[in-house]
Amino acid sequence: MGEKDDVELPALSSSPLASEGLDHDHDQLVLIPRPSNLTQDPLCQLQNWTLKRKYAITAVLCLASFAGAVAPLSGQLNLADQEKLYHKTKTEESYPNSAALAGIAAGPFFFAPISHLLGRSSVIFWCLVCTLVCQVWGAVMTHADDYIPFIISRLFAGFFGAVPTVLGPRILTDLFFLHQRGRAFTFLHMSFLFGTIAGPTFSGFISANAFFPVEFWWTVGLLGFTIICCLLVLEETGFDREDTSKNPEIPERFLANRLATFFFGTRVIQPTTWEETAKISLAPFLVGLCPVTIIMGIFTLISFGFYVGVNALTPVWLQRPVSAGGYGFTLKQNAAFTFCHWLGIIVVQFYSHGLNDRLPLALARRWNNGVWKPEYRLHVLWLPSLVLNPIGLGIFGAALKYHLHYLVLALGVFLVTVGSLASVPVTVNYVVECFTRFPAEAGIVVGAYRIVFGLTISFYINPWVEAVGVGWVYGMMGFFAVFSFLFVMLLMWKGHAIRRVQFASLASSEEGERLVR
Structure with missing residues (x-):
């Protein structure tokens, strides 16, 4: 586009931090990344790229x-x-x-x-x-x-x-x-x-x-x-x-x-x-070899992998005859049971919408004078990943072992759904912000970690159950889920240093940018 497309852009957004969950009315959010002055730029907020247009694409x-x-x-x-x-x-x-x-x-x-x-x-x-x-x-x-x-x-x-x-x-x-x-x-x-x-x-x-x-x-x-x-x-x-x-x-x-x-x-x-x-x-493989990706990937592999395993195998447990340790559900009853997943994802949507931006921005302002660190995003995970997910796996295993009422089983599935799904946008967003020039490639690696364990579980779940019993299978999953959160805590503590150990061609993040003025 030519010179006629140049427009004057504000240095700051007009939204006070109060709109993002912070209570300082005179602070403002800095636009990061800095938009250009061309209307071709999707970050140009004037003329062509209106919020309505962006929302429609989204x-x-x-x-x-x-x-x-x-x-x-x-x-x-x-x-x-x-x-x-x-x-x-x-x-x-x-x-x-x-x-x-x-x-x-x-x-x-x-x-x-x-x-x-x-x-x-x-x-x-x-x-x-x-x-x-x-x-x-x-x-x-x-x-x-x-x-x-x-x-x-x-x-x-x-x-x-x-x-x-x-x-x-x-x-x-x-x-x-x-x-x-x-x-x-x-x-x-x-x-x-x-x-x-x-x-x-x-x-x-x-x-x-x-x-x-x-x-x-x-x-x-x-x-x-x-x-x-x-x-x-x-x-x-x-x-x-x-x-x-x-x-x-x-x-x-x-x-x-x-x-x-x-x-x-x-x-x-x-x-x-x-x-x-x-x-x-080759970029996804290089991103996957970086220590920060491996550490986050291990957490994702364990924490979300158990949800995939629970979700994939729940129909098997529900539709098995009662004499074989199942619940004897019909297909329609099984379909109705899945609404506990629906309820879980609704709770996750409200939880994530309310905290995934507000909490990191609040921490940046309170702990670092408004200067950004990607690790601030990880603090959203304390409740869902460390508390709800392990408890849900334990309840699910107990319900199967003692053949408790199917509503107890549904409670376990609900908690696992909330605990696991709440971690997905946070982990993807975090890794993407560690490799800002390769967002799709970062998402690919996290997605592969998220799925690879769960997709194989149906091949060895029966020998695992035979070895330790169904209760301990999911009980062990709960303990492993707690263990996996140690990797998140490691990134919260030393994420800055860990992110520096990566291939020079991939290095790019928004750490150090001042979000508020």
Whole structure:
């Protein structure tokens, strides 16, 4: 854009700190990162990039994350029909869910580098199209010898479906300032996690009195609607503030802009060669080798991994006959039981929305005279990760061991849901702010840690139960969850020093920026 696009920008936001949970009316939040004076810049708050426009993009991004999570896990509950059709046990019928989780962990490693070449919005759009195809594929696997192809369809549904959530942090980092990101990340990741819960719930009710493929057909409509919304609303948000001449000219007319964004994505992003893309593909692995990522990853692996294990195996425990230690639930009863997850994620949404930005900002002001440290974000985790998650795992194990009322089991699931899900936006946001030039790559690594333990648990849970008993399996998980929080405490204490031990090419954070004046 030319000189006519230059606008005068304020150095400070107009919002007093009181609006962010602080009580000093004369303090103001500094805009970090510093926006440029060009209307192409998504952080330019005047003219083109209004809050309404940013909220619309964020809403569609959240919808895409939700739909992408619903699809691969939509067949999680209807085990009875699959058991009869494929002649497999209920535990073997949980393997497609493990395949879906494996796809969710692996897909982003492939598509994050491709997004540098083809554009983020374009990759999100086409991955949702491919997810829709995978849902149709899963729905037509209705013959006795289709078990393996059915598992593969779940693998690829997860492979494509996770992409909006992983590319989302990069878009949100482009759109929002430091003091706004906590809430933005909360909405994005809660949308994805809600999809993993709502998908099985809706599918359970829909397929309760029908043959199981119907649980995939309804997601086709959801994905189709989401694809249309992406086509209408999503935009490319990348902008180079250091060398503005690198930014491409983006068509302003609607049709030309849509064609350039989704069908000729290279026209709206900075030129990138295949060689550069190959180098970028190494970034997630380099980020994953940094000590700060490993330490946070261990916490995530243990703390959230047990939730994945509980969530994936709860249908098995509920639908087992009472004589075999289960609760003998029907599919519809199992679907109704999942509302304890819904209640948990609602509580997490309110908790995270209220604290994920306010508490770190308050700590920065109180402890460091308004100077920012990424570790301030971690203090949100004390209650959910150290208290609620271990207690929930203990209650869940006790309910199974002593065959307590299913409402006790639901209480355990509720507490584990709150304890585990509340950690997701915080851990992703923290690692992203340790590698601000590689937000998607940082999100990929944290996501892989979050899933890798949970996706394998169905393969060894039975030997573990046989060795120590079901009560001690989940009791041990509770103790491991407490142990994992020591890694968070280590980062709270020595995070600054630990973050300095990393590859020089990755080093970038916003530590030391003064947030208030």
